[in-house]
Amino acid sequence: MIETHGLTKSFKTDSSEVVAVNNVDFEVKPGEFILILGRSGSGKSTLLAMLAGLIRPTAGIVKIHGNEIGDLSEDKAAEVRAKEIGFVFQFSGLIPTITALENVMLPTLFYPDGPGSRSRAVELLRKVGLSERENAYPSTLSSGEMKRVAIARALINNPPILIADEPTGDLDVDTEIEIMELFSELNREGTTIVTVTHNPDLIPYATRIYGMVRGNLVRDPESFCFRTWKAEPGIPAGKE
Amino acid sequence: MSTSHEFGFFRLLVRNLANHPYRNIATIFAFACIAATLFSSQFLMNGATASLDRGISRMGADILVVPEEYVAAGQTVILSGQPSSFFFEDTNYDKISSIHGVEKASPQIYIATLFASCCAAPLQMIAIDPENDFTIAPWLKENPGVKLGKDDMIIGSAVIQNVGNDLFFYGHTFHVVGILGQTGMGVDNSVFIRFEDAYVMAEESELKAVKKLIIPPEMVSSVLVKVDPGASPADVAREIQDQVPGTKTITPNGLLNTVSGQLGAVRRLLQGTTLAVTIVSIPLLACISAMVAHERRKDFAILRSIGAKKTYVISLLFAESFSIAVIGGLIGIGASAVILVLFQDFIASSLNIPFIIPSPLAILVNGITALILCTVIGGIASLYPAIQISRSDSYETIRKGES
Numbered sequence: 001m002i003e004t005h006g007l008t009k010s011f012k013t014d015s016s017e018v019v020a021v022n023n024v025d026f027e028v029k030p031g032e033f034i035l036i037l038g039r040s041g042s043g044k045s046t047l048l049a050m051l052a053g054l055i056r057p058t059a060g061i062v063k064i065h066g067n068e069i070g071d072l073s074e075d076k077a078a079e080v081r082a083k084e085i086g087f088v089f090q091f092s093g094l095i096p097t098i099t100a101l102e103n104v105m106l107p108t109l110f111y112p113d114g115p116g117s118r119s120r121a122v123e124l125l126r127k128v129g130l131s132e133r134e135n136a137y138p139s140t141l142s143s144g145e146m147k148r149v150a151i152a153r154a155l156i157n158n159p160p161i162l163i164a165d166e167p168t169g170d171l172d173v174d175t176e177i178e179i180m181e182l183f184s185e186l187n188r189e190g191t192t193i194v195t196v197t198h199n200p201d202l203i204p205y206a207t208r209i210y211g212m213v214r215g216n217l218v219r220d221p222e223s224f225c226f227r228t229w230k231a232e233p234g235i236p237a238g239k240e
Numbered sequence: 241m242s243t244s245h246e247f248g249f250f251r252l253l254v255r256n257l258a259n260h261p262y263r264n265i266a267t268i269f270a271f272a273c274i275a276a277t278l279f280s281s282q283f284l285m286n287g288a289t290a291s292l293d294r295g296i297s298r299m300g301a302d303i304l305v306v307p308e309e310y311v312a313a314g315q316t317v318i319l320s321g322q323p324s325s326f327f328f329e330d331t332n333y334d335k336i337s338s339i340h341g342v343e344k345a346s347p348q349i350y351i352a353t354l355f356a357s358c359c360a361a362p363l364q365m366i367a368i369d370p371e372n373d374f375t376i377a378p379w380l381k382e383n384p385g386v387k388l389g390k391d392d393m394i395i396g397s398a399v400i401q402n403v404g405n406d407l408f409f410y411g412h413t414f415h416v417v418g419i420l421g422q423t424g425m426g427v428d429n430s431v432f433i434r435f436e437d438a439y440v441m442a443e444e445s446e447l448k449a450v451k452k453l454i455i456p457p458e459m460v461s462s463v464l465v466k467v468d469p470g471a472s473p474a475d476v477a478r479e480i481q482d483q484v485p486g487t488k489t490i491t492p493n494g495l496l497n498t499v500s501g502q503l504g505a506v507r508r509l510l511q512g513t514t515l516a517v518t519i520v521s522i523p524l525l526a527c528i529s530a531m532v533a534h535e536r537r538k539d540f541a542i543l544r545s546i547g548a549k550k551t552y553v554i555s556l557l558f559a560e561s562f563s564i565a566v567i568g569g570l571i572g573i574g575a576s577a578v579i580l581v582l583f584q585d586f587i588a589s590s591l592n593i594p595f596i597i598p599s600p601l602a603i604l605v606n607g608i609t610a611l612i613l614c615t616v617i618g619g620i621a622s623l624y625p626a627i628q629i630s631r632s633d634s635y636e637t638i639r640k641g642e643s
Contacts, residue, residue: 081547097259
């Protein structure tokens with residue numbers, strides 16, 4: 001479903017070149033729930049952005065359903081995102097001028113022939129527990145509610161892939177559990193999920209776990225001490 | 241297939257516009273000023289030109305012959321109807337009639353009225369020969385029921401009287417039988433009577449009026465000339481001046497040149513104002529547009545990230561800008577049209593130009609032109625933000641916006 005080969009992204013700064021993602025070979029099969037665990041600044045968000053075609057790799061390729069997304073024009077990549085990928089940002093990423101329901105319906109504007117509809121948006125809001133908040137504007141929603149609206153929006157076009165960047169970041173424990181239960185339910189219904197997080201408490205929800213350390217994807221769970229990764233020498237704690 | 245029926249591009253546009261009402265109202269006001277300036281200047285110029293065209297066609301003649309020292313007065317009679325009296329010998333009429341190229345000639349006598357009970361100011365009274373005249377002949381032809389008979393009077397549109405009213409000039413009673421259409425020129429402030437009645441009025445005035453009216457015998461004020469088909473009015477005018485000493489000719493082209501001189505100053509003023517408003521407003525609107533785009537770059541990046549094509553996002557930005565431009569433009573055009581119509585006399589007299597309301601087609605073209613200019617300015621103002629947005633890295637913008 002998703003494949004990467006030699007995926008690399010480096011950023012040039014004034015004095016040096018920083019390799020954010022280094023030579024990642026990676027495959028996601030349909031129906032998987034992939035969790036990529038890593039510290040802030042480890043390159044996991046950059047990896048996700050490349051998977052979604054939001055940024056172009058410096059080297060290597062990303063294939064979705066066998067089609068290389070890095071070769072596509074920006075508009076073609078946007079079309080793939082509208083049809084194939086639901087993207088949940090670290091923060092809500094809602095448009096403040098429109099209501100929760102309209103935010104959920106937003107991707108239908110970019111895929112008018114897709115399965116998205118007003119009734120589906122209403123249904124998705126019900127599914128994420130926000131049926132009473134359809135007409136609320138983002139500024140009146142809590143962080144957890146905004147995150148749930150963003151998830152509903154990511155699902156409106158019924159994409160086979162859901163990509164989530166820190167879906168439980170800045171949420172309280174109860175909301176975190178609610179969100180992850182929702183992800184599990186979606187995964188059971190057939191949605192392939194790739195999510196990155198710095199929170200090891202999410203490990204139980206995933207079907208496969210990777211680690212991300214200094215731009216390198218660590219494949220062998222045995223070599224990556226998830227429960228003690230905060231103590232990994234040489235990587236400072238705290239946010240990027 | 242299923243699509244969202246109640247939420248689409250337009251709704252998104254409206255919601256975005258409604259989000260910053262004060263800023264958008266300020267921008268709309270700027271566009272309204274641009275549109276009002278452009279529309280007003282075009283409206284005034286068209287009104288002046290239309291007035292001139294109609295006035296000259298009402299004059300009905302190709303050449304007006306006046307005493308040589310009264311050219312300016314003759315032009316004033318035609319353009320503004322400011323009362324004036326002057327004369328030359330009516331033998332000139334016979335001479336003019338016999339000149340090669342003259343098809344028809346018709347004399348007129350100009351009489352400045354005294355203050356009359358009908359009117360706030362003295363009027364230009366023009367005595368004509370209804371059989372030969374072609375000043376009001378076209379109008380009479382359009383109104384076949386009206387005849388200029390004994391003691392009858394046809395009045396210009398600015399003389400506030402009704403058909404059937406009696407008016408008193410120099411103690412003589414005239415009966416209003418017709419009202420001419422508006423021209424915005426001198427004819428609006430003039431009244432037309434027959435030669436015979438003018439002479440009777442002059443005779444009676446010694447006894448009936450506070451001031452005696454003198455119409456010198458065998459004298460006329462002007463001779464209107466229609467040239468033969470194919471003849472050049474300029475050549476015939478030159479011929480008249482050569483063959484009839486003491487006369488000068490006024491042609492529609494000459495009148496146009498005179499008025500164009502007056503209009504030129506007004507035109508330059510109006511065009512300068514339009515240019516200044518436009519030049520000042522473009523950078524101002526570009527700044528506002530750039531500020532809006534900068535503030536909303538994260539929103540645009542989110543749209544791109546969830547599947548919007550670049551063209552969609554840029555269309556949204558331009559649509560917002562065009563909507564504001566069109567709303568502002570319509571308000572500016574509407575407001576200026578109302579003001580111009582309500583205060584047309586005051587504005588025209590202040591600018592010293594002949595003026596009538598332009599034709600609906602001309603108004604429509606003016607309005608569309610002003611609207612197009614507004615949208616072009618809106619488009620130019622949105623160009624830089626659009627380029628910035630199209631070049632921005634969506635994911636990086638979102639990441640920066642999150643931190």
